[in-house]
Amino acid sequence: MINVQKFMFNPFHVNTYVLSDESKDCLIIDPGCSDGVESLELTDYLKDNDLKPVRVLLTHTHIDHVIGCNAVEELLNLKPEAHQAGMVFLDHSTQTAATYGLPLDRNPVVEKYLNEGEDITFGNSKLEVLYTPGHADGSVCFLSREDGFVIVGDVLFQMSIGRTDFPTGDFDILKSSIFDKLFVLPEETLVYSGHGPETTIGFEKVNNPFLKDDNAMY
Ligand SMILES: [Zn+2]
Ligand SMILES: [Zn+2]
Numbered sequence: 001m002i003n004v005q006k007f008m009f010n011p012f013h014v015n016t017y018v019l020s021d022e023s024k025d026c027l028i029i030d031p032g033c034s035d036g037v038e039s040l041e042l043t044d045y046l047k048d049n050d051l052k053p054v055r056v057l058l059t060h061t062h063i064d065h066v067i068g069c070n071a072v073e074e075l076l077n078l079k080p081e082a083h084q085a086g087m088v089f090l091d092h093s094t095q096t097a098a099t100y101g102l103p104l105d106r107n108p109v110v111e112k113y114l115n116e117g118e119d120i121t122f123g124n125s126k127l128e129v130l131y132t133p134g135h136a137d138g139s140v141c142f143l144s145r146e147d148g149f150v151i152v153g154d155v156l157f158q159m160s161i162g163r164t165d166f167p168t169g170d171f172d173i174l175k176s177s178i179f180d181k182l183f184v185l186p187e188e189t190l191v192y193s194g195h196g197p198e199t200t201i202g203f204e205k206v207n208n209p210f211l212k213d214d215n216a217m218y
Pocket of ligand 2: 014062
């Protein structure tokens with residue numbers, strides 16, 4: 001059984017998630033810590049719970065989701081894994097960070113690329129990678145079929161969806177990602193977003209104002 005711990009970091013209030021199981025191995029998803037205090041909050045949690053971080057995963061490579069990658073690499077000796085299509089953002093991270101006044105002295109380096117349908121294993125647990133572009137190229141979701149949850153980054157939020165006005169954003173592609181990859185999941189599937197509170201697939205199918213019109217199809 002996977003335990004999901006949520007942290008809220010940096011001026012963009014990104015949700016950073018630590019997923020662990022009874023083996024004490026854990027994953028860090030979207031390290032958003034942007035200063036020493038936030039990094040310490042993350043590493044204290046790992047220490048206090050005897051967790052061993054084994055992989056760092058990125059839902060996508062927008063600056064608010066990757067700003068803590070270098071700190072995590074320095075503190076935990078782990079480089080992030082991301083979809084290759086997200087390199088277009090990652091390779092400009094220092095410039096983007098500077099425009100928002102965030103400190104970042106080098107572009108994060110990726111350990112390995114993630115691919116659609118790939119299984120992410122850690123401890124006794126497994127997540128499946130879903131490729132879900134539309135908010136940003138390189139956006140992926142991490143699905144636990146066994147535990148009934150999905151980590152969606154900025155693809156879907158409670159009563160909202162990801163912005164499509166950044167480079168590579170596309171509303172129709174985002175809608176396809178949500179309908180074809182997420183709304184086919186069981187209604188009770190818990191949705192952990194990149195910002196804001198949790199929701200469920202069933203709740204969003206009925207209540208999400210950005211997706212409502214198309215619900216007639218389902
Ligand atoms: Zn984003
Ligand atoms: Zn974001």
